[in-house]
Amino acid sequence: MTPFRDYAGPQDLRAMQALTQHAWSLRSPFHIGNLAWERFEHVGRDPEWPTRLWLDGGAVLAWGWIQAGGHLYFHIDPGRPDLFDVVLAWFETTATGEILTTVVLDNDPDGLARLAGRGYRALGDDHPFALKMSRSLEDLPPIVLPDGFRALSMAQVQNPERRALAHRNAWSRIAGREADPPGRSRVTGESYRQVMAAFPYRPDLDWVIEAPDGRLAANACLWLDTVHGTGLFEPVGTDADFRRMGLAQAVCLSGLHALKAAGARLALVGPRGDEGYPAPRALYGGLGFTAYARDIVHARKRLD
Numbered sequence: 001m002t003p004f005r006d007y008a009g010p011q012d013l014r015a016m017q018a019l020t021q022h023a024w025s026l027r028s029p030f031h032i033g034n035l036a037w038e039r040f041e042h043v044g045r046d047p048e049w050p051t052r053l054w055l056d057g058g059a060v061l062a063w064g065w066i067q068a069g070g071h072l073y074f075h076i077d078p079g080r081p082d083l084f085d086v087v088l089a090w091f092e093t094t095a096t097g098e099i100l101t102t103v104v105l106d107n108d109p110d111g112l113a114r115l116a117g118r119g120y121r122a123l124g125d126d127h128p129f130a131l132k133m134s135r136s137l138e139d140l141p142p143i144v145l146p147d148g149f150r151a152l153s154m155a156q157v158q159n160p161e162r163r164a165l166a167h168r169n170a171w172s173r174i175a176g177r178e179a180d181p182p183g184r185s186r187v188t189g190e191s192y193r194q195v196m197a198a199f200p201y202r203p204d205l206d207w208v209i210e211a212p213d214g215r216l217a218a219n220a221c222l223w224l225d226t227v228h229g230t231g232l233f234e235p236v237g238t239d240a241d242f243r244r245m246g247l248a249q250a251v252c253l254s255g256l257h258a259l260k261a262a263g264a265r266l267a268l269v270g271p272r273g274d275e276g277y278p279a280p281r282a283l284y285g286g287l288g289f290t291a292y293a294r295d296i297v298h299a300r301k302r303l304d
């Protein structure tokens, strides 16, 4: 049996990222940046998320992370396909939800076949799914800002409380539904501090647009993988008081220029691909991103 241990803290996220970085390809659902952001954007979520690492000595061969009772994030070393059934069996006996879901990309025929072999079926396009989009860092257009607005990186702003407030003001109202009552994001100064402490966060790749009144009106964080020369946007947002002024475009472009200066060759982003939430996809398309793959969400009933 392959040795395993259950997640015990940030050092294990770093070990999971080591596998995800080593095994990353355009068929990977995850990038080291997703893992850092999703694990640390809120404080105190670990007890909700059964997470297990399978190991060979110090090296992680596979990891699984169960979200919201019944959704599996996982990554398996391509050299150890035998661990697929080990990870899935753990998921199916540990998850508490009635319906179990997970994702593979449409460009991964082996992954699709393995899930089908365990009784999972692909959900239709009326179910939310994500696109994988990329853009080379050649030919970046210049950054255009309305008068009085300026682009700053967190190397200049430095303040996690201000940055967290910018995030909350962006994510409290979704695109196109600005008139709805605001929701509440759980991102705080404390949680943003743990994001900033995570590998591979770099303040020079985390950008905001400051409005003339001092509010941080738009924000975009990029996560650089120096091994593959890729940078992932996670997350991007504009305060609902400042929408459709080109600020998301400007903050993303500020990040893309910095990413290029940091030596990356390819930018990545994963907006929704379904018709239920088209605005982010349109934003990135306008910035020159094109889709290279999409999630196929799979589901099966839990067997008791």
Ligand SMILES: CC(C)(COP(=O)(O)OP(=O)(O)OC[C@H]1O[C@@H](n2cnc3c(N)ncnc32)[C@H](O)[C@@H]1OP(=O)(O)O)[C@@H](O)C(=O)NCCC(=O)NCCS
Pocket: 170, 171, 173, 174, 175, 176, 218, 236, 237, 238, 239, 242, 243, 244, 245, 246, 247, 248, 249, 250, 270, 271, 272, 278, 279, 280, 282, 283, 284, 286
């Ligand atoms: C999506 C979001 C970042 C757009 O911010 P923004 O500053 O208003 O975007 P911009 O003004 O730079 O718009 C750039 C392009 O995005 C697209 N876009 C933006 N908002 C849109 C909307 N409500 N409906 C359709 N397309 C939209 C358009 O193509 C737009 O170009 P155009 O104005 O020339 O038509 C913002 O609505 C937001 O923060 N939403 C909540 C968080 C979120 O969804 N983040 C993205 C997750 S991947």
